[in-house]
Amino acid sequence: xxxxxxxxxxxxxxxxxxGSIAVFVxxxxxxxxxxxxxxxxxxxxxDVQFMRxxxxxxxxxxxxxxxxxxGVMTGDLGTSYGMGYDIFDEIMRRIAPTLMLTIGGxxxxxxxxxxxxxYSAINAKKVRGGLVDVFAQVGIAIPAFWAGLLLxxxxxxxxxxxxxxxxIPLTEDPVASIRSMVLPVLALSLGVTSVFTxxxxxAMIDVMNxxxxxxxxxxxxTRRSAALVHGVRNASIPLVTVAALQFGQLIAGAVVVENVxxxxxxxxxIVTATLGREVVVVQSLALVIMLVILILNFLVDIxxxxxxxxxxxxxxxxx
Amino acid sequence: xxxLRDLRVQIGGHEIIxxxxxxxxxxxxxxxxGESGSGKTMTAKAIAGLLPDEAKVSGSVRFEGRExxxxxxxxFSEIRGKQIGFVFQDPARSLNPMMRIGRQVSEAIRLHxxxxxxxxxxxxxxxxxxxxxxxxESLLRRYPHQLSGGQQQRVMIAAAIAADPELLIADExxxxxxxxxxxxxxxxxxxxxxxxxxxxLFVSHDLGVIRFVxxxxxxxxxGSVIEAGRIEDVVANPMHRYTAALLAANPGMPRDxxxxxxxxxxxxxxxxxxxxxxxxxxxxxxxxxxxxxIDACTATPKPAIVENDxxxxxxxxxxxx
Amino acid sequence: xASWTHESATKRASMPEPQPMEATAxxxxxPARPEALWRRLGRLPITLYLGGTxxxxxxxxxxVSFVWTPHPPNQMNLSTRLASPGTSGFLLGxxxxxxxxxxxLMLGARNSLYVSVVSTIVAMVxxxxxxxxxxxxxxxxxxxxxRLVDAGLALPGILTALVLAAKLGAGNTTATLAIITWQVPVxxxxxxxxxxxxxxxxxxxxxxxxxxxKPYVLRRHVLPNIGPLLIVLxxxxxxxxxxxEAALAFLGVGVQPPTSSWGRFLNETQSLxxxxxxxxxxxxxxxxxxxLGFNLLGDGLRTVLDPQQARSGLS
Numbered sequence: 001x002x003x004x005x006x007x008x009x010x011x012x013x014x015x016x017x018x019g020s021i022a023v024f025v026x027x028x029x030x031x032x033x034x035x036x037x038x039x040x041x042x043x044x045x046x047d048v049q050f051m052r053x054x055x056x057x058x059x060x061x062x063x064x065x066x067x068x069x070x071g072v073m074t075g076d077l078g079t080s081y082g083m084g085y086d087i088f089d090e091i092m093r094r095i096a097p098t099l100m101l102t103i104g105g106x107x108x109x110x111x112x113x114x115x116x117x118x119y120s121a122i123n124a125k126k127v128r129g130g131l132v133d134v135f136a137q138v139g140i141a142i143p144a145f146w147a148g149l150l151l152x153x154x155x156x157x158x159x160x161x162x163x164x165x166x167x168i169p170l171t172e173d174p175v176a177s178i179r180s181m182v183l184p185v186l187a188l189s190l191g192v193t194s195v196f197t198x199x200x201x202x203a204m205i206d207v208m209n210x211x212x213x214x215x216x217x218x219x220x221x222t223r224r225s226a227a228l229v230h231g232v233r234n235a236s237i238p239l240v241t242v243a244a245l246q247f248g249q250l251i252a253g254a255v256v257v258e259n260v261x262x263x264x265x266x267x268x269x270i271v272t273a274t275l276g277r278e279v280v281v282v283q284s285l286a287l288v289i290m291l292v293i294l295i296l297n298f299l300v301d302i303x304x305x306x307x308x309x310x311x312x313x314x315x316x317x318x319x
Numbered sequence: 320x321x322x323l324r325d326l327r328v329q330i331g332g333h334e335i336i337x338x339x340x341x342x343x344x345x346x347x348x349x350x351x352x353g354e355s356g357s358g359k360t361m362t363a364k365a366i367a368g369l370l371p372d373e374a375k376v377s378g379s380v381r382f383e384g385r386e387x388x389x390x391x392x393x394x395f396s397e398i399r400g401k402q403i404g405f406v407f408q409d410p411a412r413s414l415n416p417m418m419r420i421g422r423q424v425s426e427a428i429r430l431h432x433x434x435x436x437x438x439x440x441x442x443x444x445x446x447x448x449x450x451x452x453x454x455x456e457s458l459l460r461r462y463p464h465q466l467s468g469g470q471q472q473r474v475m476i477a478a479a480i481a482a483d484p485e486l487l488i489a490d491e492x493x494x495x496x497x498x499x500x501x502x503x504x505x506x507x508x509x510x511x512x513x514x515x516x517x518x519x520l521f522v523s524h525d526l527g528v529i530r531f532v533x534x535x536x537x538x539x540x541x542g543s544v545i546e547a548g549r550i551e552d553v554v555a556n557p558m559h560r561y562t563a564a565l566l567a568a569n570p571g572m573p574r575d576x577x578x579x580x581x582x583x584x585x586x587x588x589x590x591x592x593x594x595x596x597x598x599x600x601x602x603x604x605x606x607x608x609x610x611x612x613i614d615a616c617t618a619t620p621k622p623a624i625v626e627n628d629x630x631x632x633x634x635x636x637x638x639x640x
Numbered sequence: 641x642a643s644w645t646h647e648s649a650t651k652r653a654s655m656p657e658p659q660p661m662e663a664t665a666x667x668x669x670x671p672a673r674p675e676a677l678w679r680r681l682g683r684l685p686i687t688l689y690l691g692g693t694x695x696x697x698x699x700x701x702x703x704v705s706f707v708w709t710p711h712p713p714n715q716m717n718l719s720t721r722l723a724s725p726g727t728s729g730f731l732l733g734x735x736x737x738x739x740x741x742x743x744x745l746m747l748g749a750r751n752s753l754y755v756s757v758v759s760t761i762v763a764m765v766x767x768x769x770x771x772x773x774x775x776x777x778x779x780x781x782x783x784x785x786x787r788l789v790d791a792g793l794a795l796p797g798i799l800t801a802l803v804l805a806a807k808l809g810a811g812n813t814t815a816t817l818a819i820i821t822w823q824v825p826v827x828x829x830x831x832x833x834x835x836x837x838x839x840x841x842x843x844x845x846x847x848x849x850x851x852x853x854k855p856y857v858l859r860r861h862v863l864p865n866i867g868p869l870l871i872v873l874x875x876x877x878x879x880x881x882x883x884x885e886a887a888l889a890f891l892g893v894g895v896q897p898p899t900s901s902w903g904r905f906l907n908e909t910q911s912l913x914x915x916x917x918x919x920x921x922x923x924x925x926x927x928x929x930x931x932l933g934f935n936l937l938g939d940g941l942r943t944v945l946d947p948q949q950a951r952s953g954l955s
Binding site: 125210211212214215216217218219220221222223225230233234237308309310 | 367369372392393396397398399400401404405407409412413414415416417418423426427430431462464475478479481482
């Protein structure tokens, strides 16, 4: 278990470094000069020079990079050129809605996919099992933003049961807060649930062929009971790992969903910043989002180590 | 207590099992012996109702007066575990790696009996002691991967007899284990069978093991019983040519304390391999590989009774002298 | 021995007669009859047909759009804006500038096809090359590189897309570059496993034995063997590209007006939810059907080309 944890930590740090370098390279070395982007092509050389010094762009790249990383850790990321807000503060303000959205998405998709996937696997040879698989296939192809629009049209515009968007902090008014989150979370989780469902289905079908299922039936369980009692637990632990792989998808979904439902989260911030060519903001935002994903992955890794009894006691084998 | 009559199993248009007659008396141990592909495992599965969905079963399997063929899954699940217990070949794979041992052993009890938590735990500890596992209390919370192969198989056995079944079906229970451990497990099965007056249907490819454990034997080839009788009779006077060849190929007939003395002897082999389903010759299915085949062998044989219910179905059987 | 007659006898009567042994024995020596083409086509998975149809439709519509559209491209006509589907001359209605929906969709298909083709081809070529290189490199390098690729996988492509767009500005080029950056780690990761397996096979050892070098082995032995896998991968990646391009366009970060795009079209319908609710169905449906088509095609190809992977594989 210790070995497993250490390995997870190393992966986390390694990936964070690699990612940060990648982002830094993309921003600073690709395309034109940052200052030109910020100020526009016709900016006076004097202004350009001034800005360059302001932003510390005349320093060696490595120094800039390290300074930036330091800034992430100390909370000093500079200010937005176009809008004047302090970047770090803005990020901190907006993280709650995004977290609520993504965690909500996970909380919905995991149980739903377990149920649907298991149902589909148990009924694999019948029509209803195949039908679930078909729906999952379609669900993967539906973009989150379209799902969002459809949901808004039906539930907000036509039926007026739920608001069209906006965000109310959980602490302020729990009921209204959850009401405003229902549609966005649903839109976001559609794609992810579909992916998970297909995975659970495949995993369950595989598990059903395992010998210990036969043993369970030999002790007096029906096929169905054996699947539910023995199969699900074996198939769901790796689901945790699959979930980790989908975090990126969740964030991507959050970005668009926040824009559809006008939720003041990180996703909306990064899009606005991108459209406003706020390269400095985007650079830091990208890193922060990346770190959140990596930390979530790390937590999932640890959880997996705790859940699988074989890893808990022994050294884990190279995957 | 177990009677098979004209049991036929068809898969994919081929008849893979055809057993005219097979009986198991209460409290006795019957061995089902044959090469891989002979149909012995399929027969065991057919009795247990654990065949794949595509299999079509006909004929009769009467267990304690109840007809098992075409019994529904939920009805059968009442019998499995409670009246019929199973031990399978590979204990590492037959145990759920993510479930604690205590829970798996108690599963049959929880399904078929009304015991409260504490009574259940006591019973499980008793069972683990009966299968000679040390320190049963701590075993309850362990996981299968923490045990050795021999220990895992003991756990399987404990789980199989947990609800006190009248019949135990064991399919190659020691094949996946070390030789040193095999004898212990076999002795355990014998003693459990005697103590509990539990019948055993022991499936194996190893005639030596069957001789060690069982009172009676049925030799299976090509999905049919080609010879059956008391173990000593069959071994001393094999009638069917296949049985004779099988015996000749066996390194030795261990009994009691001379088990390991028979490792490493020269083997005599049987020509050819077991044909795939659908590729059997007409008439006696063994005739393509038999050194003593005669013209009469092209006709489907009928069982002949020799003496003391030692029967076979060979047209050109081994004759004394 | 007399047959046991009871209820099971009726079951036996309904069973089909098993094949006579003689016939099957002889069949071993008879030459195999070529199965009717019709029969073989019927056994192909339905996903292949469904996917193939959708994909063909997509390509067809795109190609036709170069030659003909119901209305001239980008023709605005404010007097007929927001017409409902079925209005004369406008099969699916018009948007807020009076442009015909069908025409807009056909033009949008062009853009999707262009971006997806370019990005998928480049990503696959690069990704496969990287994957093969990693598979063929010594253990230590493999370990580090694979971790690098995994790190690349964990990061959502949308971030790269947005970073690139902030620096380079919005547009098709940015979108294409973004998709490529997003998908290269995917292609690499998928290639590494099977490539390593093949490199471990005996016949590769033999090839080294008579003097072949690693690049040759990779090219001539490994690559053809992972061919089917790559075809499936390509199909799935294409579906992903369609979705990503649409998402970027929706956010305003993708292709800019006047070039039509399904994603941007969808964005415009958001403010019209009350006025013209029907509008948002069409571009959305177009995106879904096209992405679905490629996914189904990939699934079908996977079943046909590599049944083992189909059973246990995950996209």
